[in-house]
Amino acid sequence: MSSATEPTLRIENLTVAFRTDDQWREVVKNLSLTLNAGETLAIVGESGSGKSVTSMAIMRLLNMRHARISGSVLLNGVDLLKLSESAMRDIRGNAVAMIFQEPMTSLNPSFTIGHQIAEALINHRRISKRAAREETIRLLDKVRIPDAAKRFDDYPHHFSGGMRQRVMIAMALALRPKLLIADEPTTALDVTIQGQILDLIKTLQEEEGTAVLFITHDMGVVAEVADRTLVMYQGDVVETGTTAAIFSTPAADYTRTLIATVPQPGAMRGISGPQKFALPGAELEATAPSVTAQQPLLSVKNLSTRFSVHEGLFSRKTGAVHAVENISFDLMPGETLSLVGESGCGKSTTGRSLTRLVKASAGQINFDGHDVLQLSNPELRQLRSAMQMIFQDPFASLNPRMSVMEALTEPFLQHRLGDKAAAAHKAGTLLERVGLSAGMLKRYPHEFSGGQRQRICIARALMLDPKMIIADESVSALDVTVKAQIINLLLDLQRSLGLSYLFISHDMAVVERISHRVAVMLLGEIVEIGPRVAIFENPQHEYTRKLLSSVPVPDPARRHLKRNVEIRELTSPVRALGFVPETRHYREVSAGHWVMQ
Known part of the structure; x- marks a missing residue:
């Protein structure tokens, strides 16, 4: 007893x-x-x-x-x-x-x-x-x-x-x-x-x-x-x-x-650019320079992506999933624009539409002077070398049967950017650049931790000297200290190589660290977009405020407080045949800060 x-x-x-x-x-x-x-x-x-x-x-x-x-x-x-x-x-x-x-x-x-x-x-x-x-x-x-x-x-x-x-x-x-x-x-x-x-x-x-x-x-x-x-x-x-x-x-x-490695809400006040995490050996200075270019590297106008819904014995089309609905934004050279929102908001479909991994239904995508939606397959293949993607799960992104050397050199050789010796030299150099050792080139993916595998994926993306990287939830599956290390690495690479990032995430705390600008998505639409400082310190849309209020605050004094977040599921993005979305209007709150009315 x-x-x-x-x-x-x-x-x-x-x-x-x-x-x-x-x-x-x-x-x-x-x-x-x-x-x-x-x-x-x-x-x-x-x-x-x-x-x-x-x-x-x-x-x-x-x-x-x-x-x-x-x-x-x-x-x-x-x-x-x-x-x-x-x-x-x-x-x-x-x-x-x-x-x-x-x-x-x-x-x-x-x-x-x-x-x-x-x-x-x-x-x-x-x-x-x-x-x-x-x-x-x-x-x-x-x-x-x-x-x-x-x-x-x-x-x-x-x-x-x-x-x-x-x-x-x-x-x-x-x-x-x-x-x-x-x-x-x-x-x-x-x-x-x-x-x-x-x-x-x-x-x-x-x-x-x-x-x-x-x-x-x-x-x-x-x-x-x-x-x-x-x-x-x-x-x-x-x-x-x-x-x-x-x-x-x-x-x-x-x-x-x-x-x-726990981001402190408000710690970025007064800092206009991204900032590294305060890890041992990492400095706190803003690691990405301010963006001064006049012409965008990427310009997206009225982009929509829909997926057909089929039902019944004869698979009759009954509607469509409006995954991305009439969105527009620009991305400047050397800039990080974050797309944020909950699962199902359309942010990952946006990233895949930009590279034509999924087919856009309408709109325009101009990248580095090229009309992406009008390119032939050979032209698109060439363009993708300048527009690389890093995915959420590094283990699923790497072929378990290929060594790190093969994984890194394959895209370089496929695009005929040099011979095997040049590819091997560049692979070793980039592996060192992302904090690993060139001696690891002979290893296979299962011999690395999750954070190390993500570093390998970053090195692979850099093999083709891209101008832009689409990072689709690329740190979501990582431990907190590893996540901070990868963010610091991405910021260092941006400073030294002038990379542009489209950073797709639902983690507002990480977004606050890495972004120059932020676009908030809800049900396929951008409801608010603007400089990171404006979005985090002066959010205008109800949904943006809801996202920000939900971020865990590392303060034990809040232990008995409740957020009282409204409990609801996101409305379905499935629409019936013939549905015509209403025209959206935006109001400019301050310079570059737009909110849907």
């Missing part, structure tokens, strides 16, 4: 090792922590630190043929590591629940979301289907799913990413667990949806008194949700304490680095 003061969770000397190459490698080393009812403890660290393995060990979800666990994990005084598998099944979902990072891989696409939540209630509470349905609808209401009763029979693919994560939270809380483990629950979400989810977890915790173990690499999120924080690095606990103390007087160098 546990005492009244017994912590909800007590971990003592937890060590987890995995068997690789006939050896045991420890990935979590002698971890100890306590977590009380109603308290939030954040475990923070980058990929490979052991934080997610810790959560999997608590839930006993590791494959014990390849893993070895020692120590103790006590839930209300009961050691979970000593329970039988059948007893552990009763614990999972009932006393301990878990929210994973990617809800679409956690939800079964073959069953409705109502069925999946009700199933847990029926199996654990032994209640009728009717009672389970009523309770499920109550839970969906509680996590702010609009029209919960009507959406009980919807499938996961009918929901947006944020709404799917709400379903996962409803499922996790269905049996009122004493402990909720949230493993990177907001990392894959847009900033406004992230704000909603953080508010929701706070509210539900207050109502139920649940203990929350919050796992993340984002120190901005930690500051807003955690009472206490535990910092991990390569399996070791490097620092632990109250969140306020961790932020005000961090003891470990690694913790100081993590905090330094």
Whole structure:
């Protein structure tokens, strides 16, 4: 029997090792922590630190043929590591629940979301289907799913990413667990949806008194949700304490680095150009010169891109997705223009339309004096050497069967810019330029970390001496310190090579660091565009203000505040046949700062 003061969770000397190459490698080393009812403890660290393995060990979800666990994990005084598998099944979902990072891989696409939540209630509470349905609808209401009763029979693919994560939270809380483990629950979400989810977890915790173990690499999120924080690095606990103390007087160098990479809202006030992150060895000066050119490198006029929607037995066209709708903007030589907005706003389709990876429906694209939409395929191929793209997932962008040498030299040789010797020399030089070693050219993609692979993709883009790079969510999947390093690298390259960037992102904190100008997109349209200072310090459109208010602030004093962001899903961009969009009008607020009326 546990005492009244017994912590909800007590971990003592937890060590987890995995068997690789006939050896045991420890990935979590002698971890100890306590977590009380109603308290939030954040475990923070980058990929490979052991934080997610810790959560999997608590839930006993590791494959014990390849893993070895020692120590103790006590839930209300009961050691979970000593329970039988059948007893552990009763614990999972009932006393301990878990929210994973990617809800679409956690939800079964073959069953409705109502069925999946009700199933847990029926199996654990032994209640009728009717009672389970009523309770499920109550839970969906509680996590702010609009029209919960009507959406009980919807499938996961009918929901947006944020709404799917709400379903996962409803499922996790269905049996009122004493402990909720949230493993990177907001990392894959847009900033406004992230704000909603953080508010929701706070509210539900207050109502139920649940203990929350919050796992993340984002120190901005930690500051807003955690009472206490535990910092991990390569399996070791490097620092632990109250969140306020961790932020005000961090003891470990690694913790100081993590905090330094969290953009401080307002820190860019009075600075007109981009600025590097304050990493060890990085200077704080603006690293990209002011833009003085008179003629744009890229000019986009009334660009629209639509995708046909076909339905029925004969695949009859019934409408179109208006992914990009009548947008116009210029990009100057040496300038960074950021396209920002939530998933589905059309920013990635815009980038792909510029390079004709997708076919534009209407408009004009003029790049370096060339009408892009009128070019023949050979002409377009030649032009693409000056307009390169860097994608979000560097591993998917690199052929796993090609060495780094082959990946870098292939475009150079295909465009016949020199022989193999010249290509190899340039590849080695560029690899050094992006912070890697020329000795790594013989390696393959799987031998590099995510940040190193993204550096390789940047080097590959530079092989053709481009004038412009379209960076499509190119740092979204990276750890916080690696993200800061890549941003600093891009700014250094812009200064030395005069590159122009079209930077596509939903991360407003990163956008504030890297941009000269910002264009805010909503449902395929630009609703506000202007200098970065104007957009961040004097936002005019309601949607822009909503995006900015949702950025996590690295201030532990805000821990109990809620943003109260309006809960809604983005309106569908699908339009019926014959739909004619209304003519939009813009008002100039200040020099170069335009907002849709």
